[in-house]
Amino acid sequence: MILPVIMAGGSGTRLWPLSRKLFPKQFLPLTDDASMLQNTCTRLVGLDAQPPMLICGDDHRFIVAEQLREVGEAHSGILLEPAGRNTAPAVALAALRAVAGGKEDPLLLVLAADHAIKDVAAFQAAVNQAIPRAEAGKLVTFGIVPTAPETGYGYIRKAAAVDEAATAFAVEQFVEKPDLATAEQYLSSGEFCWNSGLFMFRASRYIEELAKFRPDILEACEKAMQGATFDVDFVRPASDAFLACADESIDYAVMEHTRDAVVVPMDCGWNDVGSWSALWEVSDKDENGNTAKGDVILQDSRNCFVQSDSKLIATVGLDNVVVVESDDAILVAAKDRVQDIKKVVEKLKAENRSEAQLHRKVYRPWGYYDSVDYGERFQVKRIVVNPGAQLSLQMHHHRAEHWIVVSGTANVTCGEKEFLVTENQSTYIPLGEVHRLDNPGTIPLELIEVQSGSYLGEDDIVRLEDRYART
Incomplete structure (x- = not known):
């Protein structure tokens, strides 16, 4: 049985301003109406596989859980x-978790x-071709059949085929990202695949090879899992032990050293969507090579990627340009310079600007809020609470709040009182008062919150009780 392990970490800085630290690209609907994570899960349907195990950071845990719920996907735990x-350490955690108790040893x-994959049938065919290799103890990596002399990917050099049908090959060499001339040679030789960073191996075999080549990583991960705690759907490895672990990829830690590496070529319309130019490549285009998403008017423009979230964008006479509008930022970049967007994000971080971290709309385990307006001593938020969801029991040292219900019904705790507030009604939460908001209804609760006070930051929240373990 296959246990998919989906790595859902990373910040996706090259897709700013849509991708931010607290809501990065894997949670965005970039290629269609579903998020990248949701597409990764749904393309597993049809494989003989267990529900996936997911790996992410603490900041993203509720986003992962909610996006799986939205598409009706079960999971085997969220690490x-x-x-x-x-x-290398992330997958070590998953492998150790998979063999815990000694009852199972699944193919990971x-x-x-x-990642974007256009041809799901070809993806699943490659996975099925890899199964007998992994069952035989090989460590399989999936190599993408190259379609261009790409300089942004690493490459894998194939050795001899391991079967008569040439569905899998021994690995001759892993190669770093080449220059253009070298990439052209790789393409013409037919001996190379792009390195996808996708793998299949038995959990115990990965642990064995990691013990052989990077015992320090395995030891740190074993200690982290021995001290793990469990919180609803979440598995929390011990922080101190894991923080002592080296930062290393699977390729460097294991695949470049093992004698059991096998590559299965995969021709499935794969793209790692690592930049706006990469997203333009996999997106639908008009007769002038333009991709337009949202409210966009293109006049005498060619080979552009233009995306609007809310405002009308009109372009005139542009060629090879990316324009992306989000709720609080606009990006305009030459399409051949989009790799440098990460420098913009680095500058935002250095200036401690919120645009590097989060969007105007911020997702929480109970729903989301959208910061509509703010000034020196006030802030206005639109808050949406999911049916049956509840905010923490909390208080603020520096602000008072007015709540106006737009739709739905709010159950409000304010001090010793508990009462309902319905549509077109409002209530006031004094500064320093213990309070809580929950939605007892079956439809989303929408309200407008007006904050006033000397300090309005999110860190002025003292949580006393919280069903999501955020106290």
């Missing part, structure tokens, strides 16, 4: 990395949550 330590299908 929360205390910090990003690359793929290691996937990234933020």
